[in-house]
Amino acid sequence: MSDVLAVLTTTDAAEKAEALARSAVEARVAACAQVSGPVTSVYRWEGAVETASEWQVLFKTAAERYEALEEHIRSHHDYDTPEIVATPVVRGSADYLAWVARESAG
Numbered sequence: 001m002s003d004v005l006a007v008l009t010t011t012d013a014a015e016k017a018e019a020l021a022r023s024a025v026e027a028r029v030a031a032c033a034q035v036s037g038p039v040t041s042v043y044r045w046e047g048a049v050e051t052a053s054e055w056q057v058l059f060k061t062a063a064e065r066y067e068a069l070e071e072h073i074r075s076h077h078d079y080d081t082p083e084i085v086a087t088p089v090v091r092g093s094a095d096y097l098a099w100v101a102r103e104s105a106g
């Protein structure tokens with residue numbers, strides 16, 4: 001098991017997703033981030049089922065940087081309750097995982 005996480009969030013515009021990705025990498029709370037979309041999200045919000053187009057941002061970071069990345073996302077995100085989901089990377093190229101750890105070190 002590595003000490004790397006893949007952390008997912010979504011936002012409602014490609015420009016916002018790219019700004020989140022860029023700012024997290026610049027702040028060194030993530031080694032890299034990938035933007036994909038649009039995706040169709042269906043969710044319950046304030047008692048109603050909603051459907052919206054969103055863009056996903058998938059960050060790769062060292063596990064020890066998770067709290068800093070979460071705070072960065074929260075402070076740069078315009079959603080009241082942004083999706084922030086971390087998944088451990090259980091296997092991967094040793095060179096890549098070492099690069100993620102090095103580039104997201106605080």
